[in-house]
Amino acid sequence: MLALSSGFLPMSVLAIVIGVSFIVSYIWNKLSLKGLRVRIERTSNMGHVGQEVDRLLWIENHSFLPRLWVQIKSTGNLTGIKPLVVGVSGRASRTWHRMPAILQNRGRYDWGDVIVSSGDPLGLFTSHRRINSKASIVVHPRVVDIDDFALSSIDPGSDSSEFLSSSDVTPNVVSVRRYNSGDSMNHIHWVSSARMNQLMVKEFELEVQNDLWIILDLNAKTHFGAGFDGTEETAVTVAASISNHFIKNNKLDFFEATELEEGFFKETSSQRAILENNHRQAQLKLFKDKLFAKSIKNTFIFVGWTVIPNTLIGLMIAIMINRIKSPLYAAMILACFFLPHILPVTVLYEIFLSMTRKDSGPINWVVNFFGYDSIAFFKHKYWAMPAVSMITIWWTVGFNILLFLAGLKMINPEIYEASEIDGANKLHQFRFITFPLIWPITALVLTLQLIFQLKIFDQMYLFTGGGPYNKTMVVLYHVYKQAFMLYKGGYASAVALIIFLFIVFVSIGNYYVLRYVNLDKQE
DSSP, X not given: OHHHHTOXXXXXXXXXXXXXXXXXXHHHHHHTTTTEEEEEEEEOOEEETTOEEEEEEEEEEOSSSOEEEEEEEEOSSOTTBXXXXXXXXXXXXXXXXXXXXXXXXXXXXXXXXXXXXXXXXXXXXXXXXXXXXXXXXXXXXXXXXXXXXXOOOOOOSSSOGGGSOGGGOOSOEEEEEEOOTTOOGGGBOHHHHHHHTSOEXXXXXXXXXXXXXXXXXXXXXXXXXXXXXXXXXXXXXXXXXXXHHHHHTTOOSOOOOEEEETTEEEESSSOOOOOTTOHHHHHHHHTTOXXXXXXXXXXXXXXXXXXXXXXXXXXXHHHHHHTOSOHHHHHHHHHHHHGGGGSOHHXXXXXXXXXXXXXXXXXXXXXXXXXXXXXOGGGOTTTHHHHHHHHHHHHHHHHHHHHHHHHHHTSOHHHHHXXXXXXXXXXXXXXXXXXXXXXXXXHHHXXXXXXXXXXXXXHXXXXXXXXXXXXXXXXXXXXXXXXXXXXXXXXXHHHHHHHHHXXXXXXXXXXXXXXXXXXXXXX
């Protein structure tokens, strides 16, 4: 006001410019976050020390006003995250941005909420917006690839297992041989020695089944320094790298953490590594395995999706085909339904994989036609199990139709003619004639379908791989994963034995229940 009242033109102009700048900056700041949308698309949830992880952000500007600067920063306790400063153009621009972070310390950390800040070009005013996020990340120790790491052992000069390292010798005896100089007296097999009239020693199986203990001393008094340069982090890195080396080479089945207390090592877990020849321990662990319980549940869900619907659909189609007067048309329709049954499961996989693609699959074209987004059926936690179940029904219903047709052809047509004379309609004929007479076939179909679906494996292996989130992890796929992916043969054998006994029990029980129902119907 003093500048305007002084009559000095330069001061008046400067005052007007400053005043207008403040007003424009204030209005610009108020509009800086209007129409600006920031969405967290992806957040890394696991990593190793020294690894770069990121948060993927989707920024949309629905306003005509460009954003000269937008600052995005996280409020979590994860160190190494640098604030992200970007410029956003106007007119509905859409851009992807990464918020990287270098993992520096082991532990569990929170990414925290995202604070979006923007303001006027002069930086006089700033507006903030908070985007809530509960994402966290687990940081594992640094792992260094080890190309050549061998446990110390003596060059045997022979095939004697006595001189092999502990990781190459197992308690499984496979044969006996003549005694060689240097063999341990504990390995002498006295029964064979007495029979052969010479010393014989036991030969052990040469494969990995022994325990490997990796002991890490984390007593604070024994370490020096902090961070990457400290001895504690170096020791953890060495232990993790050795463990990773043996796991990658299938030589380590179980890694058990230990703690040092008064000079003795105590186990922090009540479960020990399951030895291949210890089926009793494997069975004890079996009943504590949550994934095994989930696989049982998923198997029963799949049985519920397939057995009864498959039987009912097969029965209805068989009745429809049986009523067709022309043998040629009936044979053609039967062939159409039975043809999928003779296809290998790999062909079935390729057919439905192409039909359900998100971008070019005909099924998703129909989904898009009704206004919905494309669905990745075999990767969706709600659609995976129903999708595989419907494919299984389409694949196997032809066999049921064939069995039901055989039963329907055995019914004397004169029975239906007599019922029509007595005034029975189609529903009465099905209820009192057709269904009771084909009940043995129905019982057979139900029993076979129950056995077939309880041992479901192929479809889950090809279509879903047990996912997503173990939603389609059935029992036999659990056995396969434990035996051939995690190399836990003893545990897998225990699961397979339990499932075999269960299928036998269910099949016998189902047979007697259906037989009782059949006898009751006859009475």
